[in-house]
Amino acid sequence: MTVHMVNGSGIAVEEVWRTDRPVRSGAWGEAVFSEDGELLFYAARLGPQPIYRERVRELYENALRFTWERGYTDLVRMWNLIGDITGPNAEGAEIYRDFCVGRAEAFATWEAQFPQLPAATGIGTLSPGIDLCFLATKQGRTVHLENPRQTPAYQYPSRYGPRSPSFARATFLHGEQTSSLFVSGTASILGEDTAHAGDIERQTLETLRNIDVLVGRDNLSRHGLHGYGYAVQDLDQVKVYVRDPEHIATVRDICAQTFHSETEIAYFNVGVCRPDLLVEIEGVCR
Numbered sequence: 001m002t003v004h005m006v007n008g009s010g011i012a013v014e015e016v017w018r019t020d021r022p023v024r025s026g027a028w029g030e031a032v033f034s035e036d037g038e039l040l041f042y043a044a045r046l047g048p049q050p051i052y053r054e055r056v057r058e059l060y061e062n063a064l065r066f067t068w069e070r071g072y073t074d075l076v077r078m079w080n081l082i083g084d085i086t087g088p089n090a091e092g093a094e095i096y097r098d099f100c101v102g103r104a105e106a107f108a109t110w111e112a113q114f115p116q117l118p119a120a121t122g123i124g125t126l127s128p129g130i131d132l133c134f135l136a137t138k139q140g141r142t143v144h145l146e147n148p149r150q151t152p153a154y155q156y157p158s159r160y161g162p163r164s165p166s167f168a169r170a171t172f173l174h175g176e177q178t179s180s181l182f183v184s185g186t187a188s189i190l191g192e193d194t195a196h197a198g199d200i201e202r203q204t205l206e207t208l209r210n211i212d213v214l215v216g217r218d219n220l221s222r223h224g225l226h227g228y229g230y231a232v233q234d235l236d237q238v239k240v241y242v243r244d245p246e247h248i249a250t251v252r253d254i255c256a257q258t259f260h261s262e263t264e265i266a267y268f269n270v271g272v273c274r275p276d277l278l279v280e281i282e283g284v285c286r
C-alpha cells in the first residue's frame with residue numbers, strides 16, 4: 001500500500017516486513033495479503049466517503065472474516081491511516097469519530113471470535129480515504145497491555161465520540177525465537193485527557209514518559225509478563241507523527257536526545273486523532 005504521509009520536503013519511507021518462512025501472497029476482493037503460516041499481513045483501502053461508518057464496518061468485518069477463516073485467531077497490531085482525521089464528514093461529524101463507530105460495530109459483531117483488542121494506530125494522512133493494515137497470528141502468542149497512566153481507550157466517555165476507540169496500548173508477541181512488544185500510537189494523554197495543549201515540547205516529553213511506563217518491567221509484570229521489561233530508549237522502528245511542520249525540528253531534537261543513534265526513526269507530517277494533540281509516537285521493542 002502507498003499512503004500519502006509526507007509532503008514536499010519530507011522523506012518518503014518504505015516499510016518491509018520479513019520472515020524466514022515461505023510466503024504466500026494474494027488478493028482477496030479489494031484487499032491484499034501475505035502469510036507464512038504463523039503470521040498474516042493484510043491491507044485494504046477505502047476511498048473517500050461522505051459518511052464512513054457503514055463502509056468502515058464492512059471493511060473491518062471483511063478483514064476479520066478473512067483472518068478468522070484462515071486460522072489467524074489473534075490480532076497483533078493494526079494501523080488505521082485516515083485522511084482529514086479531525087475534519088468533518090458530510091454530516092459535520094468528525095471523521096475519526098465516524099470511523100470509530102464503524103470499527104466498534106465490526107468488533108462487536110466479531111466479539112466471540114476476537115474478544116480482545118490489539119495495539120493500533122489511528123492517525124491522519126494527507127489524502128482522503130482510509131487505509132487499514134494489520135498483522136495477525138496463530139493462537140496463544142499475544143498479550144495485550146494497558147497503560148496505568150491512561151484510561152483504556154475502549155472506556156473513553158462519550159464526549160470523545162459516540163463509540164470509543166477499539167484498541168489496546170500495546171501488544172506483546174511471543175515469537176518463535178524472539179519476542180516483540182508493539183507499542184500503539186501514543187500521545188500526551190493522561191487518564192483520558194489531553195495534557196499540555198498547545199505545548200509541543202511538553203507533549204513530546206509526556207508521550208515518551210507514557211511509553212516508558214507502558215513498556216517498563218512493572219507494567220509488563222502487571223500483565224503477567226514476568227522477566228520482561230524495556231525502557232523508552234529500547235523502542236525501534238519508531239514512527240513519529242507531527243501535526244504542524246514548524247514543530248518537527250523540536251520533536252526531532254527531543255527524539256535525538258532520547259533514542260540511540262542507530263534507532264530507526266521516521267517522521268510524518270500528519271494530523272492526530274484529537275485537534276489538541278500535536279504529536280504521536282509508536283514503535284517496537286524487541
Ligand code: 3HB
Pocket residue numbers: 080120121122123165166167184185186187272273280
Ligand atoms: C486508534 O483509534 O486506533 C488509535 C488512535 C490513536 C492512537 C492509537 C490508536 O490516536
